[in-house]
Amino acid sequence: MKTCLVVDDSKVIRKVARHILETLDFQVSEACDGREALDACNASPPDVILLDWNMPVMSGMDFLRALRESNVPTRPKVVFCTTENGMAYIRAAIEAGADEYVMKPFDRDTIESKLQIVGLA
């Protein structure tokens, strides 16, 4: 089964994303911030990470940079999922190593489409 780590400080967003991902046959785990996500990836890297931008402790961008510089044995796909919808943010995310970008609010079709684009749905 494919695995997805949902990283978002909003419990509601994590719950909605989990529901969508489970209907797409993903095994889902959750993290509340970038630091928790980094620990989770070091323990067991998922196939894909759905990543919020603005979070306490460690932001999504700081997490992404740390992940790409880390020795995590596999290279998880990273799909940003954020309300930061300007072109400058999108460009910065891609340059930092994100594979795809979801602009919130999202629905099931959007998540499924982006996962298909990164080869996981």
Added chain:
Amino acid sequence: MIESHLAIANPAVHPGASGAGASAGTLTVLARLLEARTGQQIASSRAWRLDVALKPLLRDREIDTLDQLVDTLLDGSDHGLGDRIIDALVNGESSFFRDQPVFDTIAQALTAIAPDHRGRVWSAGCATGQEPLSLAMMFAEAAGEGSPPELVATDVSEAALARARSGRYNQFEIQRGLPVRRMMRWFDSDGTDWTAKPELTRLIQYRQSNLVTDPAPGGRFDIILCRNVLFYLAAGAKAKVFASLAAALRPGGLLVLGAGETVIGQTDLFMPSTRYRGFYEHTDTKRRIKG
């Protein structure tokens, strides 16, 4: 992608079908109007969707019921009302790069079947433009500084075509099937909407056309995409469209249908391609090429 298809579907509506309390006469008028203009039929089991599909129009025209809407249509006092009803009933739901492998095959096939001339591609039933824009992106990226294939896109709905020509999509639409890198390259952010750059939209010739009753665009095409359109047509209308597509397709060219559609049992004019899986070609391709 693509379907300027009906929010409703086959076969003919019957008097007992619901349209939120509309009379049988009203439902019959709407069904006949739709079939006459587009060749599409309304499923009796889904006639209730008439009310949903037409609700925004009722609100816009400050009309309370479908019966009153049809009365207004029939008394001729609201010029253009028939067109607005058709636009409302035809559903332009679509996404970018729908069925990605189809696009990969088109790119591969076009090089092989149009080696000595500029390729011509027709997106028949282009709805709100995601299919021709996807083709245009793919062709432009492959062509580089060269000349991309000629791209013609038609749809029966003027409203859908107006949206296609604008190249403007909301946040949900732009994220359906479009990789973010292509979005960054080919679209500009405009508030919460995204608009295709002029260098992309100018590669597409949009035309209003009814596949059942209007002649095909001039000249012959190397590839015709007619995806998720035929499904909604009655048998007679479907036969006319197959004949029109066959005449418009260059010998050796390819017809592309939707994932759930086939020519088998539908027409003798096309057969499955032996070269490109899931595509179709003239039944007499070999003879025509030799001839």
